Amino acid sequence: MSPPRSFALIYGAQFLGIGAMTPFLPAILAEGGLTAGQVGGVMAAGSVMKLMAAPAGGRIADGAGDVRVILAIAAVVAAAAAMGFGLVAGLALLLAVQVVHAIAVAPVVPLTDALAVGAVRNHGFDYARVRASGSITYIIGAVLAGQAVALGGPRMAAWILAAALIATAGLALRLPDGRRPGAKAKGSLWAPLREPGFVRILVITALIQGSHALYYAFSTIHWQRAGLGTGLIGALWGFAVVSEVLLFLYGRGFVLRLGVRGLVMLAAAAGVLRWCVFAVTTEPTVLLPVQILHGATFGAMHLATMQALLGLPATVGARAQTLVASAVSATSGALMWGSGLLYAATGGHAFFAMAGLCALGFALGLGIRKAG
Numbered sequence: 001m002s003p004p005r006s007f008a009l010i011y012g013a014q015f016l017g018i019g020a021m022t023p024f025l026p027a028i029l030a031e032g033g034l035t036a037g038q039v040g041g042v043m044a045a046g047s048v049m050k051l052m053a054a055p056a057g058g059r060i061a062d063g064a065g066d067v068r069v070i071l072a073i074a075a076v077v078a079a080a081a082a083m084g085f086g087l088v089a090g091l092a093l094l095l096a097v098q099v100v101h102a103i104a105v106a107p108v109v110p111l112t113d114a115l116a117v118g119a120v121r122n123h124g125f126d127y128a129r130v131r132a133s134g135s136i137t138y139i140i141g142a143v144l145a146g147q148a149v150a151l152g153g154p155r156m157a158a159w160i161l162a163a164a165l166i167a168t169a170g171l172a173l174r175l176p177d178g179r180r181p182g183a184k185a186k187g188s189l190w191a192p193l194r195e196p197g198f199v200r201i202l203v204i205t206a207l208i209q210g211s212h213a214l215y216y217a218f219s220t221i222h223w224q225r226a227g228l229g230t231g232l233i234g235a236l237w238g239f240a241v242v243s244e245v246l247l248f249l250y251g252r253g254f255v256l257r258l259g260v261r262g263l264v265m266l267a268a269a270a271g272v273l274r275w276c277v278f279a280v281t282t283e284p285t286v287l288l289p290v291q292i293l294h295g296a297t298f299g300a301m302h303l304a305t306m307q308a309l310l311g312l313p314a315t316v317g318a319r320a321q322t323l324v325a326s327a328v329s330a331t332s333g334a335l336m337w338g339s340g341l342l343y344a345a346t347g348g349h350a351f352f353a354m355a356g357l358c359a360l361g362f363a364l365g366l367g368i369r370k371a372g
Helices: 004-023 025-031 034-066 067-087 090-105 106-125 125-153 156-172 198-210 215-225 230-250 252-280 284-310 316-367
Strands: none
Touching: 004 106, 004 125, 004 156, 004 284, 025 034, 025 156, 034 316, 067 090, 067 106, 067 156, 067 215, 106 125, 106 156, 106 215, 106 284, 106 316, 125 156, 125 230, 125 252, 125 284, 156 198, 198 230, 198 252, 215 230, 215 252, 230 284, 252 284, 252 316, 284 316
16 A cells, blocks of 8 residues: 555544544533533543653654554554443543543554654655545544434444544554664653754644634634524534645645745734634624635644654654644643633633734744745
């Protein structure tokens, strides 16, 4: 199987499961007998464990040499834990399942990204076009889970996730070996932080990707309060993901011309514009075209990060990917919590704060070398 097809399939499997599970995890926990406060606590515990586990998984993978084996093991354990969501009830058992699942699943996507970076370096295929499969199957997973949940209850989403992770484990072993002869991991967990430019791209990525926290958590509520129907809100969300897919599929020439610095500046500027518009209007005729900017705020920033990581030594690749994932998760988690307080106090004007984060990212992006 060719490297592009191998990665398209594994990204498709992973994001099918993520798309299925993400909307329904709170409902699964509630059906298991948890109160609203307990649901929040269990989900928070998962976030904390992911922050701790992802970089450790990257260090283990770099040291083990063959990242594919570590990825497959992590996916199998995560699949077993996902089955637990479909079987157990009660606070203690669901908390235990969540902790095990979070530890195991944390490095799955970052390690896949690390392998993809190595494969791009060795085989020269278009990463963005391959990664588009994940964005497409995320939508499919959400739709599929919605139908399954309507028939069998929210726990059906957990079984879809488990199946997707089992498929991920099998596909991981069929990925190309990205190792270079004689390449060995060097340094500690934090070794990538010493690489030129890595800390800057790490901070910029955390800021711009983290600025989506308010959008993910409160845009639907905000638009519902403004009188928008659920069908229209669904279209707004879908239109955003479509713009991301189109960039991944057809934007290669554009991406190569811009380079890391240009992509960062585009993502940051688009974020300032997008969140400022969200802050001042809920008019659907304005929101719909503005949602095209998701391709820039999320997609362009993701591709900028991947291009930047291509320039790092292969021996720190897995650690670099997992550190980026953890930084984005930590920032997003903190901002999601803070966004709740801010939205309660200021309503839609809270989006101005997200625009401020993108403005800071823009300023930091000016320091990236143009050759990036």
